[in-house]
Amino acid sequence: MTAMGFDEPGGPDVFRAEELAIPEPGTDQVLIRVSHAGVNRPDVIQRQGFYPPPPGASPIPGLEVSGEVIALGDGSPQALMGQRVCALVSGGGYAEYCLAHFRHCLPVPSGLSMAEAAALPETLFTVWHNVFERGLAADGETLLVHGGTSGIGTMAIMLAKAFGLDVIVTCGDDAKCEAAREVGADHAINYKRQDFVEEVGKITAGKGVEVVLDMVSGDYVARNLKCMAESGRHVTIAVLGGMQAEINMAVVMSRRYTLTGSTLRPRSDAFKAALADEIAQVAWPLIEKGEILPVMDQTFPLAEVSAAHARMEAGDHIGKIVLEVAGD
Missing domain, CATH: 3.90.180.10 (Medium-chain alcohol dehydrogenases, catalytic domain)
Structure with a gap:
């Protein structure tokens, strides 16, 4: 062969x-x-x-x-x-x-x-396990996905919407933001033109999101935590932005965050x-x-x-x- x-x-x-x-x-x-x-x-x-x-x-x-x-x-x-x-x-x-x-x-x-x-298979297995099994996403919650037009991102949008979640994604340009909205995202943030932390705060009226699906890691982790509601879950599936993250553990404790991740x-x-x-x-x-x-x-x-x-x-x-x- x-x-x-x-x-x-x-x-x-x-x-x-x-x-x-x-x-x-x-x-x-x-x-x-x-x-x-x-x-x-x-x-x-x-x-x-x-x-x-x-x-x-x-x-x-x-x-x-x-x-x-x-x-x-x-x-x-x-x-x-x-x-x-x-x-x-x-x-x-x-x-x-x-x-x-x-x-x-x-x-x-x-x-x-x-x-x-x-x-x-790869995107479906990955998203299902990390968003719903590890992230415990539930009907009525809000999911933040970085890389909204990637294979993982588009699958995350569709699965999350099918099971009753609101979805916020980040993308690298306005065309990709529009494409993500066409797939089903409720909100799409151009991270090169807008601060996604500020935008998530505005979209959720300060509450934050219950689940973050993160493929970036690195310095995104601390920023993601600022986007999260109390008892939020942060799920890492890739480290494209770096393997090291510096976070305030007092914030993790006081807001009862769960940080997890996996490789399939x-x-x-x-x-x-x-x-x-x-x-x-x-x-x-x-x-x-x-x-x-x-x-x-x-x-x-x-x-x-x-x-x-x-x-x-x-x-x-x-x-x-x-x-x-x-x-x-």
């Missing part, structure tokens, strides 16, 4: 095509003939040399795929054979064939394209399976009904993965970037 890998970390141009043996599914695994693969920020960070795959994972980037199940490992249900699925994987998505745990697969609804299906890729198969089960029951029906559809930016052929990564790093995308491996 053809896969897109790299010999040494570097810029988008380090990718090269390589011929590898088609992997064989082990216990509880399925082999997927890949139609499309999602491109995500962790892929970029891996290519740069800062996010190595966990033990046992494929060194080939790619954390989500769509395609057809063509082989089963021991313990995988026979009913999955020949099914169209999308799957969360720990690596290996940038290839013509990819292994997935059978319990990390979700069926592709008839009205969803395979490109759209490949754009779902290294979690156990059992954890991801339980998360997939919950998503299948609670969130997947919204996908099947077409009430939530991924916001799609641009699709690139697998051979043009360097261009796909360059677009993500430029920050001009709105929604998800995907690779076409074999097509629908």
Whole structure:
């Protein structure tokens, strides 16, 4: 099979095509003939040399795929054979064939394209776990999301609105703010022209937001805390602005804040399976009904993965970037 890998970390141009043996599914695994693969920020960070795959994972980037199940490992249900699925994987998505745990697969609804299906697992699993499980977001609360037009941001908007939250996002320009509002955000703040702390205060009449989904970290953390209501929850899922944050712990105590965060890729198969089960029951029906559809930016052929990564790093995308491996 053809896969897109790299010999040494570097810029988008380090990718090269390589011929590898088609992997064989082990216990509880399925082999997927890949139609499309999602491109995500962790892929970029891996290519740069800062996010190595966990033990046992494929060194080939790619954390989500769509395609057809063509082989089963021991313990995988026979009913999955020949099914169209999308799957969360720990690596290996940038290839013509990819292994997935059978319990990390979700069926592709008839009205969803395979490109759209490949754009779902990483953002859906991440947002569901961090906003609703770790952040304990509830109907009637307000969520603040940084990077409102990213794949994570657009999914967070749609899921939060589907479950009765108000949503405030930050974006880097007015066009992206308008795009975020079109996705469903109640308020969009151009952080380059406005102080988001002041704007959140105005929007919430001084109360603040109950949940912050933060992909920036660094000096944003202290500013985020100023945006939060009493007993607010701050959830970190990336550290694009720096790994260190300086905060006033007296404020955390007096306002009863909860600071948490997570990374999904290294979690156990059992954890991801339980998360997939919950998503299948609670969130997947919204996908099947077409009430939530991924916001799609641009699709690139697998051979043009360097261009796909360059677009993500430029920050001009709105929604998800995907690779076409074999097509629908």
